[in-house]
Amino acid sequence: MASLQDVADLAGVSVSTVSRALRGTGRVSEATRNRIKQAAESVHFTLSRSASSLASGKTMRVSIVVIDRINTWFNASAIQGAYEVLEPAGYDVVPRVVSTSEDLDAFVRHLPGNRNLDGIIVVSINLDDEYVRILRDITVPSVGLDARSRAGYSATVRVDEQVAMRQAVGLLHSLGHRRIGFVEMPNNPDFLLSAKRRSGAFLRAARDLGYNEFDLSVFEGQDFGHFRSFDEAVSQTSSRIIAQFRRPTALCVEIDDFAIALQYALRKAGIRVPEDIALIGFDDNSRAEMAGLTTLRQDPHRMGQLAAEQILQLMQGQVLAEPHQLLQTTLVTRQSTGAL
Amino acid sequence: MASLQDVADLAGVSVSTVSRALRGTGRVSEATRNRIKQAAESVHFTLSRSASSLASGKTMRVSIVVIDRINTWFNASAIQGAYEVLEPAGYDVVPRVVSTSEDLDAFVRHLPGNRNLDGIIVVSINLDDEYVRILRDITVPSVGLDARSRAGYSATVRVDEQVAMRQAVGLLHSLGHRRIGFVEMPNNPDFLLSAKRRSGAFLRAARDLGYNEFDLSVFEGQDFGHFRSFDEAVSQTSSRIIAQFRRPTALCVEIDDFAIALQYALRKAGIRVPEDIALIGFDDNSRAEMAGLTTLRQDPHRMGQLAAEQILQLMQGQVLAEPHQLLQTTLVTRQSTGAL
């Protein structure tokens, strides 16, 4: 396997010159550069990232931390977005999955001594105070994507949930719904996702529009471990909704996948959607259109790009013009809320 | 940032001993090991992968190459599967996207001199002869996942398309369909995906069951670039099908997403599914159930795990008991083929 030295010998120059020529840094004469490039080509030379990294102190690696799985609609889209801006800049994107608070703990605790990454993008994780302290003290920049709070992150990208919920509740209000509710997902108890913030935003938006406590209900998400399956969680939630005293005529559901399953379960139980209960989701994922689900569209792919742009600037030591970016959702109206 | 040397000083031993103790290699006394572990903890020590890599010659990195996007159902599931087995073994999984033949070319041509990965998993790419030659000569093992041919790869994992198509055609035959066809996807012209193999397998299966040339049709996939959008490709294909002389009463479609879109377009054009045309997809992806699509289920998540297990063994220099694994699909019957 050819090394810098081999290329240097071939081109009749020193390794320093080869290094400079290949990376386009420092002045190297046109002629020398060409000679070197040819020599490099001829032996299929590729820089050893390990050696470069060790010498330069930069790993050219950014880690993207996601909860539970890489292959969810949100996570995979965010990773793709980040990849699109990081790859052309020469960085490897290294996914890291955490499933339990121990996983996260191990990851965060190793951060202070970690020389294996130049930046971190963290998806849908809110940091408790201890982690905030650790993140603040490390030299590696971190960007929170879809985090509830800015705490601990050098920069954040998230969706404006308050405006989103105003859009949703506004639609329900204009359709004449007087009793409305919010349905939280079953959750991974080790992570405080965006659920609480989203239901809080829902309640605030509703009160602003004149709904009072008796007209509002929140179906709280339970620990996912309580259920044998996703389907069981859905049908249990469906039953709770149906049995509810002064049952709402419209529901905002935390995410599309749950809303879609719920719509199916409700209909199976004889509840008509949207006539008896109207439904609004959140995401506009790949199944929402087919399900005829009215929803709040967000764009994790774009969020991944933005987070990557931020981390890129931070890694270059730049000061961000807008470290905390708030994106707006788009209300997409479909059958699950009936005709406008 | 603490280095091995710092830990050694703290524990009062040499760096060699620290290195051995931390990695659990070589004999180190219980007492020494504990002292070292404590010292390491206390300064949040983490090994520098770059330095380890440079010294040991192993990068602890495996690249997974996918076409066009990370966030497709197939690709993201495969990556997740690979991650699950590679991460516990200490390897980073580094996704790499190729969109054009130039991308692939650049990647493959750099392989011979590449010291930046220990193994490669390549998804849905068939190698032409030149690449086969390059791959054969490099020292890094490669696993082909969903490749049409074994050529060039140290090992492969794929689905048995011949059996799959026999399942599908068998169902159509038993349902009494006498004129049947296969619909290819619009394709990325830079990559020869599995389309041709799949339609070939369809034709073989159909002939074996007694269908003759006049009863069979193949709607060939066109260069995706010809269309302004996916929807346009779909509606064009739909029109071709409808206009077909001696139109088939049942179609196998190359993948679910296209089948689902096609079902929608056909119905919109007044063709009843399954009464006028029955449809069978391929994948059983997350939308197939909702669409009521009969389909051939495959499991890219499992394929990713298997490919990772193979590459792991190859990287350890082991000889594979079964280098070429063929998985079976499961026929999942739903409304798009009517009642059995």
Next chain:
DNA sequence: CTGAAAGCGCTTACAG
């Protein structure tokens, strides 16, 4: 069981 030392393949001041 432990240590001294060479070496992995680069980058980067420092000189010239």
Next chain:
DNA sequence: CTGAAAGCGCTTACAG
């Protein structure tokens, strides 16, 4: 514009 040399932080024979 170019080169000699130090050094990045580890691993791994080699000795003892």
